[in-house]
Amino acid sequence: MKIELQAAKDLALRAGAILLKHYAEGFSVEWKGKNDPVTDADRASSRVLVEELHKRFPNDAILSEEEKDDLRGCAETGTDIVSELERLAAWW
Numbered sequence: 001m002k003i004e005l006q007a008a009k010d011l012a013l014r015a016g017a018i019l020l021k022h023y024a025e026g027f028s029v030e031w032k033g034k035n036d037p038v039t040d041a042d043r044a045s046s047r048v049l050v051e052e053l054h055k056r057f058p059n060d061a062i063l064s065e066e067e068k069d070d071l072r073g074c075a076e077t078g079t080d081i082v083s084e085l086e087r088l089a090a091w092w
Contacts, residue, residue, distance in 0.1 A: 015046075019041050022041030038066060043066050
C-alpha cells in the first residue's frame with residue numbers, strides 16, 4: 001500500500017504542475033457534449049497519469065475519463081481510476 005500511496009502523491013503533484021502550467025500559459029476548451037467541457041490541460045494531465053500508471057502498475061486496470069479504458073487487470077489486480085484534478089474550464 002505504501003507504493004500505491006506514494007505513486008498517487010507523486011502523480012497528483014505531476015498532474016497538478018501540468019494543470020498550473022496550462023492555467024498560466026492559456027488553454028483551449030472543447031465540448032464533448034452539452035455541459036461537458038474538456039480542456040487541453042485535462043487531456044495532457046490525464047495522458048501523463050495513465051502513462052505513468054501503466055509503467056508503475058502494468059497489471060492494473062485503468063479507467064480514465066479522457067483516455068481509453070484499459071480493463072486488462074480488472075479482475076486480478078488493482079483498478080486505477082483517473083479523474084482530472086480540476087477542470088480548468090471552471091476557472092474562466
